[in-house]
């Protein structure tokens with residue numbers, strides 16, 4: 001039987017050698033690898049500036065910190081996203097105002113965003129759901145009209161574009177994650193890209209205590225000044241070295257994902273019991289994180305059994321995301337929210353199954369995943 005995990009990082013000799021070279025150098029932070037990684041990421045995305053940080057969550061948090069968006073402010077946040085998108089707002093002291101998703105894209109409902117703007121709104125946070133770009137042109141327009149910051153969570157959207165402009169460059173900044181199951185990995189790690197020189201300069205200070213000179217830039221070792229408030233949200237040389245190597249492989253990873261995505265889609269279209277989620281933004285190119293299929297209402301209650309039946313056939317699946325964020329207990333309790341206020345996000349949370357399309361699969365694996373889903377549905381319909 002095949003064994004197909006949902007996600008698996010692809011690491012080889014180049015990554016081993018790059019990490020070993022960093023260890024041998026003794027320069028574990030503040031070295032050449034982070035500079036090279038930032039330059040390579042800027043080049044890949046076409047961004048004027050890229051800043052490596054500890055995680056996507058750190059990048060998002062730094063954004064609100066940098067803009068001094070905090071207590072008394074409201075930030076519009078998608079209900080259907082990773083909890084980090086909302087946590088970054090919550091950590092800043094601002095209040096997240098959740099907005100439902102639309103179907104079939106899973107992306108934020110732009111009309112609902114418009115309706116959620118109040119005099120206290122300071123920013124809109126948007127996620128490109130599973131790599132399918134949200135409608136950035138409409139969101140940029142709303143942000144302009146109300147003078148709001150626009151923060152893009154691109155954690156699963158590296159290699160996604162609208163009109164050949166990489167996501168993350170439509171708003172004020174885009175935040176990436178290099179956690180192991182994302183398109184490329186640095187183990188832990190993240191980055192921000194931006195068109196704003198001031199934001200890039202601010203992030204460089206604020207990711208490292210607000211210190212004005214790092215090791216190597218100091219006339220007298222150990223002597224520096226602190227010119228801003230900041231965190232320790234740095235990316236290490238080991239992580240950056242992994243990132244440099246993974247970025248070289250990224251075009252290949254993305255090409256394979258796109259091929260697998262298309263091949264799987266052709267198979268999924270024959271299954272009457274599921275609707276395949278798909279992006280709807282014109283002129284957009286997805287980064288094809290995975291396929292997510294919405295089970296029809298009759299089968300929805302059987303999702304655990306269908307997932308188990310696929311697992312029994314060796315197919316790993318996932319769910320993005322298991323609850324609308326406002327339905328997660330922390331937010332539900334704090335703000336007296338209910339999942340029922342976000343019906344589309346609730347349907348996605350309760351009725352979808354995410355299927356792997358990553359470069360760890362081959363074409364036969366792709367066909368096998370589709371066959372396993374068909375088999376699982378037949379089995380559950382007859383049980």
Ligand SMILES: *Cc1c(COP(=O)(O)O)cnc(C)c1O
Nearest residue numbers: 055056057082084155177178179
């Ligand atoms: C994975 C993910 C994050 C968190 O990324 P970290 O690098 O682990 O902080 C944030 N937002 C989205 C949409 C994600 O998928």
